[in-house]
Amino acid sequence: xxxxxxxxxxxxxxxxxxxxxxxxxxxxxxxxxxxxxxxxxxxxxxxxxxxxxxxxxxxxxxxxxxxxxxxxxxxxxxxxxxxxxxxxxxxxxxxxxxxxxx
Numbered sequence: 809x810x811x812x813x814x815x816x817x818x819x820x821x822x823x824x825x826x827x828x829x830x831x832x833x834x835x836x837x838x839x840x841x842x843x844x845x846x847x848x849x850x851x852x853x854x855x856x857x858x859x860x861x862x863x864x865x866x867x868x869x870x871x872x873x874x875x876x877x878x879x880x881x882x883x884x885x886x887x888x889x890x891x892x893x894x895x896x897x898x899x900x901x902x903x904x905x906x907x908x909x910x
Contacts, residue, residue: 849897851890868895872905879907 844852850868854861864872872895879886887906890896896903 844897845899846897849895849900851895851903852897852900853890853903855901871895875905879905882907885909 844863846852846865846868850865851872852863854863862872871893875888879888885906885908887904890903890905
């Protein structure tokens with residue numbers, strides 16, 4: 809897998825550390841949380857209330873990060889339909905990544 813190579817990497821890592829802290833404190837997850845089944849797919853998107861949740865194993869999150877950075881580095885508006893890449897679990901919501909230029 810290609811290493812992450814974008815100016816956005818530093819910001820992404822700061823966000824990841826913040827997210828891990830939020831999840832780690834135990835206040836944001838409900839007792840009824842059902843862990844995603846990654847046996848067929850490495851990413852799962854869920855909508856819970858007004859929140860979009862993205863769950864992934866290490867392979868799936870690395871794949872998602874690379875695709876996001878590829879959109880940024882392409883230098884033009886573009887999009888990817890995630891179902892086309894067979895990375896979503898069978899219970900995942902459908903998802904599209906899109907990058908818009910100002």
